[in-house]
Amino acid sequence: METNIIERNLRQFHGTEEYHKHLFPGKSPLLLTDGCMYIRDDLKAYWLFDSILTYQNHKSLRDVNFQIWELKQLKKDFTWLLTCREDTGKRPLISQSIEFSDFPVGYIRIWVIDKIALLPSEY
Numbered sequence: 001m002e003t004n005i006i007e008r009n010l011r012q013f014h015g016t017e018e019y020h021k022h023l024f025p026g027k028s029p030l031l032l033t034d035g036c037m038y039i040r041d042d043l044k045a046y047w048l049f050d051s052i053l054t055y056q057n058h059k060s061l062r063d064v065n066f067q068i069w070e071l072k073q074l075k076k077d078f079t080w081l082l083t084c085r086e087d088t089g090k091r092p093l094i095s096q097s098i099e100f101s102d103f104p105v106g107y108i109r110i111w112v113i114d115k116i117a118l119l120p121s122e123y
Helices: 003-011 034-042 046-055
Strands: 020-022 030-032 066-073 080-085 094-098 107-113 116-118
Touching: 003 034, 020 034, 020 046, 030 034, 030 046, 034 046, 034 107, 034 116, 046 080, 046 107
Parallel strands: 030 116
Antiparallel strands: 020 030, 066 080, 066 107, 080 094, 107 116
C-alpha cells in the first residue's frame, strides 16, 4: 500500500466505535481503538503494540497515565527509534532502537491513556 494512501486512511479516524484487546502472554491487555487496529492489522504492526504493551510494567511508566509513543525512521542509517514520553517536549522515558522494520510510513504517533492506545485524532 502506498504511503500517501496510508496517511489519508489514518486521517479518517476520529473517535472509535469499539475497543479491541491486544494481548501478550503474561501481560494485562492493552485496548486499541479502531485507528490502532488499522495500524496493527492492515499495516502488519503487531510487533509495535507488543512493544508498547510489554513496556507498560516498566518502572519508568508505572504511574504515567498519559504516554506519547513515537516510531520514526532515522534518516542517517534507516534504523527506527521507538520512544515514549510523558508529554511533548519532555525527555523520553523509554527509547528503543529497531534495526529493521518494514513499517510503511516514516513516522507514527500513538497515545496511550489509561491502558487505551489511540491515535491523537481519535481523542
